[in-house]
Amino acid sequence: MALDExxxxxxxxxxxxxxxxxxxxxxxxxxxxxxxxxxxxTVRNDMAVLxxxxxxxxxxxxxxxVPTDAGYRLFVDxxxxxxxxxxxxxxxxxxFLIGAVDLDDVVHRTVRLLAQLTRQVAVVQYPSLSRASxxxxxxxxxxxxxxxxxxxxxxxxxxxxxxxxxxxxxxxDVTELRRRVNEKLVGKRxxxxxxxxxxxxxxxxxxxxxxxxxxxxxxxxxxxxxxxERIALAGTANLARGGLLDFQGSLRPILEALEEEVxxxxxxxxxxxxxxxxxxxxENEIEDLRSASIVATGYGPGxxxxxxxxxxGPTRMDYPAxxxxxxxxxxxxxxxxGQG
Amino acid sequence: MALDExxxxxxxxxxxxxxxxxxxxxxxxxxxxxxxxxxxxTVRNDMAVLxxxxxxxxxxxxxxxVPTDAGYRLFVDxxxxxxxxxxxxxxxxxxFLIGAVDLDDVVHRTVRLLAQLTRQVAVVQYPSLSRASxxxxxxxxxxxxxxxxxxxxxxxxxxxxxxxxxxxxxxxDVTELRRRVNEKLVGKRxxxxxxxxxxxxxxxxxxxxxxxxxxxxxxxxxxxxxxxERIALAGTANLARGGLLDFQGSLRPILEALEEEVxxxxxxxxxxxxxxxxxxxxENEIEDLRSASIVATGYGPGxxxxxxxxxxGPTRMDYPAxxxxxxxxxxxxxxxxGQG
DNA sequence: ACTGGCACTCGCGAAGTGGGAGTGCCAGTG
DNA sequence: CACTGGCACTCCCACTTCGCGAGTGCCAGT
Numbered sequence: 001m002a003l004d005e006x007x008x009x010x011x012x013x014x015x016x017x018x019x020x021x022x023x024x025x026x027x028x029x030x031x032x033x034x035x036x037x038x039x040x041x042t043v044r045n046d047m048a049v050l051x052x053x054x055x056x057x058x059x060x061x062x063x064x065x066v067p068t069d070a071g072y073r074l075f076v077d078x079x080x081x082x083x084x085x086x087x088x089x090x091x092x093x094x095x096f097l098i099g100a101v102d103l104d105d106v107v108h109r110t111v112r113l114l115a116q117l118t119r120q121v122a123v124v125q126y127p128s129l130s131r132a133s134x135x136x137x138x139x140x141x142x143x144x145x146x147x148x149x150x151x152x153x154x155x156x157x158x159x160x161x162x163x164x165x166x167x168x169x170x171x172x173d174v175t176e177l178r179r180r181v182n183e184k185l186v187g188k189r190x191x192x193x194x195x196x197x198x199x200x201x202x203x204x205x206x207x208x209x210x211x212x213x214x215x216x217x218x219x220x221x222x223x224x225x226x227x228x229e230r231i232a233l234a235g236t237a238n239l240a241r242g243g244l245l246d247f248q249g250s251l252r253p254i255l256e257a258l259e260e261e262v263x264x265x266x267x268x269x270x271x272x273x274x275x276x277x278x279x280x281x282x283e284n285e286i287e288d289l290r291s292a293s294i295v296a297t298g299y300g301p302g303x304x305x306x307x308x309x310x311x312x313g314p315t316r317m318d319y320p321a322x323x324x325x326x327x328x329x330x331x332x333x334x335x336x337x338g339q340g
Numbered sequence: 341m342a343l344d345e346x347x348x349x350x351x352x353x354x355x356x357x358x359x360x361x362x363x364x365x366x367x368x369x370x371x372x373x374x375x376x377x378x379x380x381x382t383v384r385n386d387m388a389v390l391x392x393x394x395x396x397x398x399x400x401x402x403x404x405x406v407p408t409d410a411g412y413r414l415f416v417d418x419x420x421x422x423x424x425x426x427x428x429x430x431x432x433x434x435x436f437l438i439g440a441v442d443l444d445d446v447v448h449r450t451v452r453l454l455a456q457l458t459r460q461v462a463v464v465q466y467p468s469l470s471r472a473s474x475x476x477x478x479x480x481x482x483x484x485x486x487x488x489x490x491x492x493x494x495x496x497x498x499x500x501x502x503x504x505x506x507x508x509x510x511x512x513d514v515t516e517l518r519r520r521v522n523e524k525l526v527g528k529r530x531x532x533x534x535x536x537x538x539x540x541x542x543x544x545x546x547x548x549x550x551x552x553x554x555x556x557x558x559x560x561x562x563x564x565x566x567x568x569e570r571i572a573l574a575g576t577a578n579l580a581r582g583g584l585l586d587f588q589g590s591l592r593p594i595l596e597a598l599e600e601e602v603x604x605x606x607x608x609x610x611x612x613x614x615x616x617x618x619x620x621x622x623e624n625e626i627e628d629l630r631s632a633s634i635v636a637t638g639y640g641p642g643x644x645x646x647x648x649x650x651x652x653g654p655t656r657m658d659y660p661a662x663x664x665x666x667x668x669x670x671x672x673x674x675x676x677x678g679q680g
Numbered sequence: 681a682c683t684g685g686c687a688c689t690c691g692c693g694a695a696g697t698g699g700g701a702g703t704g705c706c707a708g709t710g
Numbered sequence: 711c712a713c714t715g716g717c718a719c720t721c722c723c724a725c726t727t728c729g730c731g732a733g734t735g736c737c738a739g740t
Contacts, residue, residue, distance in 0.1 A: 026702050039714050044703070062702050062720050138488065140480050148478065150490065150500070158500055160490065236576060237595035251591065255577035366733050379683050384734070402689050402733050 003053065007046045009036065011055055012079040014047075015067050019318055022242060024064030069281035072293070072315060076278050080320040085328050089117060093332050100336070103127065103156040107232050110309065110333050115235025117325045120313035121258065123268045123296075126230040127155035127306040127337065130191040137185060139178045139215075144168040147211075149218060153190070155306055155337055163218050166210045173208060177215065180204070194220060231264045238313070246291070246314030253288035258312075263289075268308040271298035276323055281315040291315065295322050299330035301338030309333070343393065347386045349376065351395055352419040354387075355407050359658050362582060364404030409621035412633070412655060416618050420660040425668050429457060433672050440676070443467065443496035447572050450649065450673050455575025457665045460653035461598065463608045463636075466570040467495035467646040467677065470531040477525060479518045484508040487551075489558060493530070495646055495677050503558050506550045513548060517555065520544070534560060571604045578653070586631070586654030593628035598652075603629075608648040611638035616663055621655040631655065635662050639670035641678030649673070 003011075013034045017025040027040040027047060036043065047065055050056045055071035058064070067075065085093075096113040100106040107124050114122035132153040140148040147163045180203075184196050197216045204212040236258065239251050247254055257263050263286055271277060276297040282290055289312075296310030310326050343351075353374045357365040367380040367387060376383065387405055390396045395411035398404070407415070425433075436453040440446040447464050454462035472493040480488040487503045520543075524536050537556045544552040576598065579591050587594055597603050603626055611617060616637040622630055629652075636650030650666050 024702090028702075038712095040702095041704095041715070042713055045713085048704080058703085060720095060722060062704095063722070064702070136482070138480050138482065140478050140490070142476075142478070148490070150480065150488070160498055160500070234599060237592050237599060240590055240592035240595060250580055252577050252580035255580060259574060259577060364733090368733075380733095381683055381685090381735095382681085385682090388735080398734085400689095400691060402735095403691070404733070 003049070006036070006038070007050060008074075008079060009034075010043055010046045011050055011067070011071060012075060014050075014056055014065055015071065015075045015079070018066055019316055022316065024059055024066050026064040029064070067316075069283065069315060072280045072319070073283070076280070076319050076323075082324050083320045085324055089325070090328070092117065093329060097332060097336060106333065106336060110329060111232040111234040114309065114311055114326065114329055115238065117329070118311045118313070118322045119235070119238050119241070120311040120317065120322065121233070121235045121238055122309070122311050123264055124232045124309040125265065125269050125307035126232065127153070127157055127300070128229055128269070129153060129157060129159065131189055131300075131304075131306050132157065133187055133189045133304075134185050134193075137178065137181045139174055139181070141169070141171065141174055147174070147215070149215070154301075161218055163215055165214055169211055173211065177208060177211060180208075180212075181215070229261070229265050229269060231261050231268075233258060233264070235311075242314065246316060254292060257286055257288040267294055267312075268296045268310050271296055271305060271308040273298055273303055273305045276327055278319065278323065293317055293319075295319070295326050297326050297330045299334045299337075301334055306337065343389070346376070346378070347390060348414075348419060349374075350383055350386045351390055351407070351411060352415060354390075354396055354405055355411065355415045355419070358406055359656055362656065364399055364406050366404040369404070407656075409623065409655060412620045412659070413623070416620070416659050416663075423660045423664050425664055429665070430668070432457065433669060437672060437676060446496075446673065446676060450669060451572040451574040454649065454651055454666065454669055455578065457669070458651045458653070458662045459575070459578050459581070460651040460657065460662065461573070461575045461578055462649075462651050463604055464572045464649040465605065465609050465647035466572065467493070467497055467640070468569055468609070469493060469497060469499065471529060471640075471644075471646050472497065473527055473529045474525050474533075477518065477521045479514055479521070481509070481511065481514055487514070487555070489555065494641070501558050503555055505554055509551055513551065517548060517551060520548075520552075521555070569601075569605050569609060571601050571608075573598060573604070575651075582654065586656060594632060597626055597628040607634055607652075608636045608650050611636055611645060611648040613638055613643055613645045616667055617650075618659065618663065633657055633659075635659070635666050637666050637670045639674045639677075641674055646677065 010030065013030050013036070014025050017030065017033060027043040030036065030043055031038065031040050047056065050071075051058070051065065055068060055074055056065040057068050059066055093113060096109055097106065100109050103126075107126055111122045111124040114124070132155045134151060135154045136152045138150040138152070140150065142148050142162070145165045145168055147165060147169075148160055149163055150158065150160045152158050180200060184200055185193055188196060197219055201209070201212050201216050236255065239247070239254060267279070267286075267289075276295065279294040279296075281293060284290055284292065284294070291314070292312055293315045294310060294312050296308055298305035298308050300306035309330055311322055313322070350370070353370050353376070354365050357370065357373060367383040370376065370383055371378065371380050387396065390411075391398070391405065395408060395414055396405040397408050399406055433453060436449055437446065440449050443466075447466055451462045451464040454460075454464070472495045474491060475494045476492045478490040478492070480490065482488050482502070485505045485508055487505060487509075488500055489503055490498065490500045492498050520540060524540055525533055528536060537559055541549070541552050541556050576595065579587070579594060607619070607626075607629075616635065619634040619636075621633060624630055624632065624634070631654065632652055633655045634650060634652050636648055638645035638648050640646035649670055651662055653662070
């Protein structure tokens, strides 16, 4: 059966009321709070249909209705208009981020800001090394057979590795290596460098061949492949709000999942450009997070995505507000990265 | 009134039983489980005294007794023998830490190990920059007027800063700067460097004076003074064990406190060499942690302390076991830092 | 100084109860 | 045909009652 206009309106009203009050909502209360132009009895009929379709359910016979995960899904996809941020919130974002001194600081502030604005658990992935582009490579001779490779990413992140050379190297050769590496790789995303690094080895003259080979190995193995992804977390205390009504009883599984960086990366790292992804309850693959919802989005300078961020909370969350906030913060941080 | 031998024995039995069972312990159960050579009635008299002295209390009239914070304190100070670690635990420590590849990894593994062994929340302070000694300084010319300063600490931590020079500099001068800086500072603790850095400026010839001045400013301002302290956390899910019996009802204040790095640094960073500090319940200055206890100790290579680590849990925790574990892990990590 | 006995206290879980919110259904109406 | 008002029904929840039993304090006895 197709859901007509009013039934959708009823669903929206149920979701909004339930999110606000945390209590099952009945037909009478609904018509009072929202000005539906019909009687409670009519709403009851609509509710019966919505229940049959799987969008709402009764916790017990003769209690009010509560949205199901499918109900939230429909709400998010079709029924919710994005709430614009209040000017106060916009100001908060600016004020919070404006004093950041370096990349760590930006991430740190961002995650706290998100947690504070949404009152949920916030997660921010550090700008991913592999998706960032290279600003500069520096080669520093430590001894005649050792080099330190320093890579500075466009996002400001700096990584260094030690390289043991097969034999002594001349200062001029180091200079030449540096020139070639920078010429080839600067401006490229790390994830795109492997073929370029291969080419560097090919093109190296016989004298430079051995050191370049070792260097390329280090670049590929430790920078591209093993690029560790880092995660910042804040607002776990928000889980303990709302008594234990959300998350039926125990926070333990949730807290456990939040400690697994692998899980967080899966949830917040797999983001496509300029798309906000919402996972509701059951839609989550992680068993422990079946009673939670996640709002995640990518961020980065311009249309490039260098990492993900988002919030996690009970399925009963204010989706429109959280989506708006996550997007706004992501956008702001992206701009910030573009400048610095 | 002085507490005689047996009364202390009774207190120890109460603490041990309560920690194990999480239930108020009565006189009858006590004489059964521990082989006190007296009758329940005698134990009751002792209990009455212990209660008067403030070491135990009754949750309600005619319930068993529960240790007070003062009771735990007495237990920790006078009554508990340190439990030696089981061979399994020793093996676990080795196996867990042996594969660590770099400093981040060591800290990360350590904090998880601690959380796992103690089943409490674990906290590890990254080796403090300011208390670490310098292994090497590297100066990298980025352009003719820009240097990158890379500092490698004895603990393996690496920090880098950019320095804008007042004017162009020659390669030879960079080499000379590098030589002088390393000669003066290598092997010294960062916290002790300020006078040495001053001296470097004094001793620099007229040509080197301007770049050395700028360099010294950067060293002092961003490495010594603003040496940010970092913290790793794990095992928050352990807070949710034991239902909500510990932490009377809400985890929220605890989780909030754990998110404040300042608080954690205060709790785990203020450690004296080779001393394990135990803070029990009320002894905590932080309001929100009045229902928690903390076991903290310093760690570092040999007798040097480069940071703190420890665990946090309900006042009702197994102090002897946790103290032993924290000490053992700290010692092991210290040795590891000494080698690498 | 310790013990056995005894009356007493009181928290806790089980069982019972009434109120009320909310429902489904149905006959009636524009 | 869509909506409405009325009505009987369901059943959760908060509240009370009640009996049990663990545990106590005290006291007289050894």
